[in-house]
Amino acid sequence: MTKKARIVLADDHPIFLAGLRNLIQREGDFEIVGEATSGTAALSLIREKRPDIVALDISMPGLNGIRVARKLADECPAVRILLLTLHEDRAYITQALQVGVRGYVLKRSAAGSLLPALRAVLTGGLYIDPTIASNVVPPARGHRRHGTNATLVSELTAREEEVLKLTALGLSAKEIATQLGVGVKSVETFKARASEKAGLRTRADIVRFAATQGWLEDL
Amino acid sequence: MVEKLVASYLITRQLPVAVVIFVLSFASIAFTRETNSVATLWPANALLLAVLIRSARDLPVRATMLAFGSAALLLSNLAAGNGLALSAALAVANVAEVAIAFGVLLWLGYGAPDMSRPRDLGFFIAIGAMAAPLASASIGAAAVAVVISEPWQRIWLTWYAADALGMAIIGPLALSVGAKEWRRLHLERRATEAVVVVLLIIIVACLASYYRSFLFVIAPVVLLATFRFGVVGAASSTLLVALVASFFVIKGIGPLLLVQSAMAERIFILQIFLAVTVLWSLPVAAALAERDRFAAQLSRAKVRAEAASETKSHALEHVQKRLWQAEEDERSRLARELHDRTGQSLAVAILHLKQLEPFVAEGGHSSLRDHRAQLDDMGKTLHHIAWELRPSSIDELGLQRALAEYVSGWSEKFGVEAELQCGDTEIDTRPDAVRTTIFRVTQEALTNIAKHASGATAASVSINRLGAALRLTIEDNGCGFDTKAPGIRRGLGIAGMRERLGLVDGELDIESTVGVGTTLFASIPLPGEDAAS
Numbered sequence: 001m002t003k004k005a006r007i008v009l010a011d012d013h014p015i016f017l018a019g020l021r022n023l024i025q026r027e028g029d030f031e032i033v034g035e036a037t038s039g040t041a042a043l044s045l046i047r048e049k050r051p052d053i054v055a056l057d058i059s060m061p062g063l064n065g066i067r068v069a070r071k072l073a074d075e076c077p078a079v080r081i082l083l084l085t086l087h088e089d090r091a092y093i094t095q096a097l098q099v100g101v102r103g104y105v106l107k108r109s110a111a112g113s114l115l116p117a118l119r120a121v122l123t124g125g126l127y128i129d130p131t132i133a134s135n136v137v138p139p140a141r142g143h144r145r146h147g148t149n150a151t152l153v154s155e156l157t158a159r160e161e162e163v164l165k166l167t168a169l170g171l172s173a174k175e176i177a178t179q180l181g182v183g184v185k186s187v188e189t190f191k192a193r194a195s196e197k198a199g200l201r202t203r204a205d206i207v208r209f210a211a212t213q214g215w216l217e218d219l
Numbered sequence: 220m221v222e223k224l225v226a227s228y229l230i231t232r233q234l235p236v237a238v239v240i241f242v243l244s245f246a247s248i249a250f251t252r253e254t255n256s257v258a259t260l261w262p263a264n265a266l267l268l269a270v271l272i273r274s275a276r277d278l279p280v281r282a283t284m285l286a287f288g289s290a291a292l293l294l295s296n297l298a299a300g301n302g303l304a305l306s307a308a309l310a311v312a313n314v315a316e317v318a319i320a321f322g323v324l325l326w327l328g329y330g331a332p333d334m335s336r337p338r339d340l341g342f343f344i345a346i347g348a349m350a351a352p353l354a355s356a357s358i359g360a361a362a363v364a365v366v367i368s369e370p371w372q373r374i375w376l377t378w379y380a381a382d383a384l385g386m387a388i389i390g391p392l393a394l395s396v397g398a399k400e401w402r403r404l405h406l407e408r409r410a411t412e413a414v415v416v417v418l419l420i421i422i423v424a425c426l427a428s429y430y431r432s433f434l435f436v437i438a439p440v441v442l443l444a445t446f447r448f449g450v451v452g453a454a455s456s457t458l459l460v461a462l463v464a465s466f467f468v469i470k471g472i473g474p475l476l477l478v479q480s481a482m483a484e485r486i487f488i489l490q491i492f493l494a495v496t497v498l499w500s501l502p503v504a505a506a507l508a509e510r511d512r513f514a515a516q517l518s519r520a521k522v523r524a525e526a527a528s529e530t531k532s533h534a535l536e537h538v539q540k541r542l543w544q545a546e547e548d549e550r551s552r553l554a555r556e557l558h559d560r561t562g563q564s565l566a567v568a569i570l571h572l573k574q575l576e577p578f579v580a581e582g583g584h585s586s587l588r589d590h591r592a593q594l595d596d597m598g599k600t601l602h603h604i605a606w607e608l609r610p611s612s613i614d615e616l617g618l619q620r621a622l623a624e625y626v627s628g629w630s631e632k633f634g635v636e637a638e639l640q641c642g643d644t645e646i647d648t649r650p651d652a653v654r655t656t657i658f659r660v661t662q663e664a665l666t667n668i669a670k671h672a673s674g675a676t677a678a679s680v681s682i683n684r685l686g687a688a689l690r691l692t693i694e695d696n697g698c699g700f701d702t703k704a705p706g707i708r709r710g711l712g713i714a715g716m717r718e719r720l721g722l723v724d725g726e727l728d729i730e731s732t733v734g735v736g737t738t739l740f741a742s743i744p745l746p747g748e749d750a751a752s
Contacts, residue, residue: 019567020570023574059611095616108566109569111572131599170685170691171690172730173730174728202636202677202679203692204638205679208640
């Protein structure tokens with residue numbers, strides 16, 4: 001028989017914690033080495049016990065689960081982290097994956113998913129709760145054009161460049177017109193022409209372009 | 220003490236008035252001698268009446284004034300060479316006129332008439348100038364008829380006309396000088412204008428004495444004086460005309476009025492002319508004053524109403540802000556409650572169901588699984604409701620992250636390419652109200668794009684520092700709309716966004732071109748920030 005996986009549980013909800021304990025203890029391949037009910041307690045417990053894996057709640061008093069995970073990634077990179085949470089907002093999942101979390105399980109599906117998730121993470125895999133996995137697939141961004149901008153800057157006239165710069169700062173056509181002392185229609189024409197030359201389609205493109213030109217730094 | 224005060228009042232106020240009455244009366248009598256017993260106007264009575272009206276509202280004071288006046292009238296007659304009996308009769312006639320006029324006015328409630336009010340002026344003219352002289356003319360004519368061999372009717376008519384005219388011209392003038400209306404004229408600042416108007420009247424009156432056609436020019440000049448100087452202008456210009464004309468009539472110069480007629484008739488025509496002049500100019504002056512009063516009242520009322528409505532709208536704005544804040548707080552509380560407490564309990568219940576499994580016969584497992592699935596579904600709904608109320612990610616992960624995820628979620632849901640650009644590095648330290656507003660406005664704007672901007676293939680949300688404000692820009696390349704079309708703003712939930720921005724003193728501007736797209740510009744001032752930082 002292989003060595004039991006040492007696990008630390010952290011959740012500020014004692015009844016839920018008891019339920020988890022119950023669920024895990026019935027399995028032969030896990031050994032619960034500690035429990036914590038706050039982020040700070042969890043962090044010191046993990047530093048002390050150096051478990052193989054931790055199951056962390058996100059919303060906890062003191063440090064939240066994501067911040068604990070970020071600290072662990074620096075201090076004990078060997079400890080694998082699984083988040084067990086109520087949050088199904090994609091913002092949390094993205095953030096969690098960025099700080100090195102390997103498993104993300106919703107509390108309401110813990111009964112069915114927690115054990116498979118723990119095992120997957122322990123063997124080096126990545127486990128995202130199936131009910132929210134579709135949220136995490138990064139959107140296709142192939143349609144975005146890159147790289148052609150720089151060569152075209154020299155083709156912009158001073159006025160076009162000025163209009164583009166002010167547009168990137170968030171000024172409306174009316175405001176730009178007032179600032180440059182020209183008509184709104186002219187501003188729109190300058191903007192359209194400049195966007196065409198630089199291959200910019202959306203305002204976001206313009207802002208990005210402005211940033212790469214260093215236009216936004218001298219504010 | 221009291222005696223001293225009364226004495227000083229008598230000497231400083233009443234004695235000079237008595238002297239003036241004496242002089243006026245004496246001059247008028249001398250004038251009648253020149254014109255063969257006819258005077259243009261008799262000013263002494265009007266002056267005495269005006270002084271009575273304006274003196275302290277105290278019977279002894281008024282009684283002594285009346286006594287002083289009587290004495291002055293009696294003495295002036297004696298001084299002019301009339302016998303004691305005649306002098307006494309004439310003095311009684313004049314004092315009777317004054318006393319009757321004053322008594323009736325007092326009785327009717329016009330004891331202190333304001334000449335700039337049409338109603339007061341009307342009563343004063345009717346009683347003081349028209350009714351009261353009936354009495355004095357009757358007594359006076361009877362007394363004079365005894366001494367002079369003239370028909371009493373002619374004497375009565377001359378007496379009546381002179382007294383009535385004196386009351387109508389001198390009365391309003393004496394009552395207005397120094398009164399409230401007088402102070403409103405600000406003569407001290409308009410001395411030049413007053414002198415010019417006076418000269419103009421004298422010139423016109425002189426010209427009228429030589430060239431009959433100029434008689435008609437008197438009316439516009441008196442009207443000018445009336446417009447510029449109100450009751451005072453009307454009365455004093457008529458008086459000036461009377462003095463100038465009387466002078467010329469006596470000297471027999473010019474054909475002011477039919478030269479070939481007898482002196483009495485010429486003067487009578489002059490009197491009619493003056494009466495007509497004063498009877499149209501005074502009401503005009505009073506009506507103008509009334510108009511000015513109404514205008515002033517109206518503008519005061521307007522100022523008050525404006526102030527009241529401003530206070531009201533401020534209060535309303537304040538209440539609105541409180542209301543929105545309360546709503547947002549409540550939503551946030553409800554979201555936490557639903558998500559953290561109920562969601563947690565639900566998760567516990569599901570775990571418990573799972574733990575029941577070993578104790579339930581194999582046949583019951585599928586039923587347990589169904590229960591779990593149902594609770595799971597509830598959890599999903601709960602999460603959705605809580606998220607709609609207020610995404611907890613704003614507070615736990617920060618606005619930028621919450622917004623970025625919202626935007627990319629929206630993008631996938633509606634198949635419109637979208638992205639967030641945040642140029643404000645301190646966005647997550649901004650006040651809660653500002654962050655919530657940015658999130659909600661973005662939400663509303665993106666919902667609008669999905670609903671209304673048909674054909675949109677790209678959208679972008681940018682946040683920038685712009686001077687001392689945050690600028691949130693949301694753009695799409697959809698069908699666009701005519702921003703000037705009526706009703707369109709309300710239809711697009713723009714009013715709602717405006718109101719929400721108003722809570723943080725923000726503003727919303729929209730630029731849209733049909734066929735090109737729409738851009739929303741929201742500005743939120745950052746308190747305590749200056750443009751340079």
